[in-house]
Amino acid sequence: MTDISVSGSIRQSTPRAGQRVRLPTQWLGVAPFFIFALMFLILPTTYLILGAFQNDAGEFTLENIAALSRPSIVNAYWISIRISFTSAILGALVGLAIAIAIVRGGLPPWVRSATMTFSGVASNFAGVPLAFAFLATLGRLGLVTVLLNTLAGFNIYSTGFNILSFWGLTLTYLYFQIPLMVVIITPAIDGLKREWGEAAATLGATQFQYWRMVAIPVLWPSFLGTVVLLFANAFGAIATAYALTGSSLNIVPILLYAQIRGDVLHNPHLGYALAFGMIFITGLANVLYLWFRTRSERWLK
Amino acid sequence: MRVARIWAWITFGIGAAYFFIPLIATLEFSMRMRRGEYSFDAYRIVLGDERFQATFGYSVVVAIFTILLGVLVVVPTAYWIRLRMPQLRPIVEFITLLPLIIPAIVIVFGYIRMYGSNSPLPFLGSARGTDVLLIIGYATLALPYMYRAVDTGLRTIDVRTLTEAAQILGAGWATIIARIILPNVLIAVLSGAFLTFAIVIGEFTMASLLNRPAFGPYLQNIGANRAYEPAALAVIAFAITWGCMSVIQILSRFAPRSASAPAN
Numbered sequence: 001m002t003d004i005s006v007s008g009s010i011r012q013s014t015p016r017a018g019q020r021v022r023l024p025t026q027w028l029g030v031a032p033f034f035i036f037a038l039m040f041l042i043l044p045t046t047y048l049i050l051g052a053f054q055n056d057a058g059e060f061t062l063e064n065i066a067a068l069s070r071p072s073i074v075n076a077y078w079i080s081i082r083i084s085f086t087s088a089i090l091g092a093l094v095g096l097a098i099a100i101a102i103v104r105g106g107l108p109p110w111v112r113s114a115t116m117t118f119s120g121v122a123s124n125f126a127g128v129p130l131a132f133a134f135l136a137t138l139g140r141l142g143l144v145t146v147l148l149n150t151l152a153g154f155n156i157y158s159t160g161f162n163i164l165s166f167w168g169l170t171l172t173y174l175y176f177q178i179p180l181m182v183v184i185i186t187p188a189i190d191g192l193k194r195e196w197g198e199a200a201a202t203l204g205a206t207q208f209q210y211w212r213m214v215a216i217p218v219l220w221p222s223f224l225g226t227v228v229l230l231f232a233n234a235f236g237a238i239a240t241a242y243a244l245t246g247s248s249l250n251i252v253p254i255l256l257y258a259q260i261r262g263d264v265l266h267n268p269h270l271g272y273a274l275a276f277g278m279i280f281i282t283g284l285a286n287v288l289y290l291w292f293r294t295r296s297e298r299w300l301k
Numbered sequence: 302m303r304v305a306r307i308w309a310w311i312t313f314g315i316g317a318a319y320f321f322i323p324l325i326a327t328l329e330f331s332m333r334m335r336r337g338e339y340s341f342d343a344y345r346i347v348l349g350d351e352r353f354q355a356t357f358g359y360s361v362v363v364a365i366f367t368i369l370l371g372v373l374v375v376v377p378t379a380y381w382i383r384l385r386m387p388q389l390r391p392i393v394e395f396i397t398l399l400p401l402i403i404p405a406i407v408i409v410f411g412y413i414r415m416y417g418s419n420s421p422l423p424f425l426g427s428a429r430g431t432d433v434l435l436i437i438g439y440a441t442l443a444l445p446y447m448y449r450a451v452d453t454g455l456r457t458i459d460v461r462t463l464t465e466a467a468q469i470l471g472a473g474w475a476t477i478i479a480r481i482i483l484p485n486v487l488i489a490v491l492s493g494a495f496l497t498f499a500i501v502i503g504e505f506t507m508a509s510l511l512n513r514p515a516f517g518p519y520l521q522n523i524g525a526n527r528a529y530e531p532a533a534l535a536v537i538a539f540a541i542t543w544g545c546m547s548v549i550q551i552l553s554r555f556a557p558r559s560a561s562a563p564a565n
Contacts, residue, residue: 029381029474030389036374037396040437041444044411045403051414098316105309115313121539121546122320124499128520129538132531133323135524136330143326175323178316207305229401236404239505239517243524253406253506260410260510275407286402 045279051272064273072250073265077277080235080252083166087173088230092223094174095181102182103189116186119179126176131243134172138163164245172240177230184229188222225292232282232289252278324539331532343533352519360508360516363432364501367439368494371447372483374440376490379451380482383460397448400441409438409507431511438507443497450496454489455482457556488556492549499545503538 055061068074102112137144140157148154162168192215200210238253247254252274258264259271334342347353382390400408412434418426424434440447463485467477483490508515520538524531 026385030378030386033374033378033393041399041408041441044408044415047415048407048411097312101309101312106306107309107313111313117550118320121543124546125539125542127503128505128517128524129503129535132524132535133327136532137323137326143329144322232401236406238406243521253404256406260413275410278407279403282402282404
């Protein structure tokens with residue numbers, strides 16, 4: 001096949017000159033992409049990362065990183081990590097349960113296709129409108145709040161619940177986290193071969209033992225991998241939180257947003273350090289994700 | 302097995318309740334504007350609002366340019382990687398995944414610092430330049446989805462044979478990409494395009510930080526100042542997302558399954 005291709009014919013006719021000319025033209029084909037990525041993805045990020053390690057005079061320093069240990073900043077990171085982690089774990093568990101139910105629960109086929117379609121929509125329904133939807137549901141005048149109050153005489157706000165709080169935001173994030181889990185994990189559950197279940201049953205395993213000793217160990221890496229992806233997904237999100245809580249909830253993206261708008265930390269380089277911290281955490285999460293994925297793909301081929 | 306099925310129904314039921322109650326609540330809330338009865342007043346006000354029309358129109362135009370830019374950057378690259386430089390695939394795939402690792406707010410922060418009016422490339426010096434920068438930013442956000450969609454599309458056609466056939470007939474590279482490759486992966490490109498549209502249309506962070514009059518900041522502004530209109534806007538936004546995803550699903554029915562079944 002390569003013999004008829006253009007690259008092959010050039011090589012045959014003028015071996016040396018052809019190779020010298022061919023190399024740069026070959027790179028020309030991917031040059032726009034690399035220039036684009038370099039200018040608008042890699043360089044801007046590098047600029048911030050370098051800025052995080054510089055002072056106003058442009059000298060190397062670790063002061064900005066050290067300044068991240070201010071209580072208000074540590075607090076912001078901590079809340080962000082907790083919300084992202086909680087919504088990732090809960091989203092993954094619930095998403096897994098739903099995925100198992102629709103793949104293995106013996107439900108009619110329309111349930112599965114409807115769930116998958118809806119998950120595709122809901123996993124992309126984030127940002128400002130999602131915040132509106134939850135305010136209309138669980139805000140002080142929301143349908144669920146009002147119904148519980150008038151029908152059951154139960155005021156959820158009297159229990160200390162607030163849609164503008166940690167649990168309120170986590171509950172809201174679950175609206176896109178769960179569907180994302182369903183979308184990602186369903187193929188993995190499809191990958192559990194029926195023969196494994198039959199083999200386990202032949203050897204006398206109960207349903208419980210099959211899940212504990214076969215299915216869960218096989219699903220484990222892709223489960224953990226998706227948890228990490230969901231974590232990064234929630235960690236970088238700002239629009240929902242901002243529309244829901246304004247700037248009352250102190251999470252890192254909102255702090256960074258305020259810093260970009262008005263230098264609230266009174267130190268531009270601290271802003272860079274804040275951004276660097278975000279990349280560091282999501283980057284770490286994604287390195288773990290890639291590692292888990294290479295491990296899980298061994299089984300699901 | 303029967304017990305398992307009951308549990309499956311219960312799980313599905315709880316999930317369905319969690320996902321449908323907010324939708325019902327939002328719909329109900331959006332119609333509560335007139336005291337004592339349901340009405341579509343909130344929708345009438347929102348749709349009649351000049352700023353709604355202006356910002357929505359702006360975001361639609363930006364989304365269209367984002368899609369064009371995305372296609373322009375991704376299609377030739379994915380094609381070239383498949384045809385000539387498969388050794389670069391891991392690097393390119395890694396780069397296309399970067400926007401999932403680097404939060405949008407960090408990317409736009411970098412733009413603001415790098416492309417200010419005093420920089421060698423002063424995108425932010427003019428409104429038009431800022432529009433361009435916003436489109437570029439959105440194209441990077443959509444990069445992971447666009448690249449995967451196009452690459453999946455390319456997998457189903459025989460890139461090499463099509464290229465050789467075109468070359469024998471005397472076609473140049475631009476002709477090959479625009480008239481041979483693009484039509485053959487059109488369905489994949491359109492899937493990526495509609496997903497891009499769904500992501501871009503209500504995006505808040507980048508538009509807000511670049512101070513552009515886009516739909517996302519408008520939504521946020523209405524949310525902070527009005528009672529019933531936000532719910533109506535949420536319903537509209539959900540409908541748009543639903544519409545985009547439905548189009549993608551319908552398109553996927555027309556997509557060729559493998560190289561042995563060419564798309565014509």
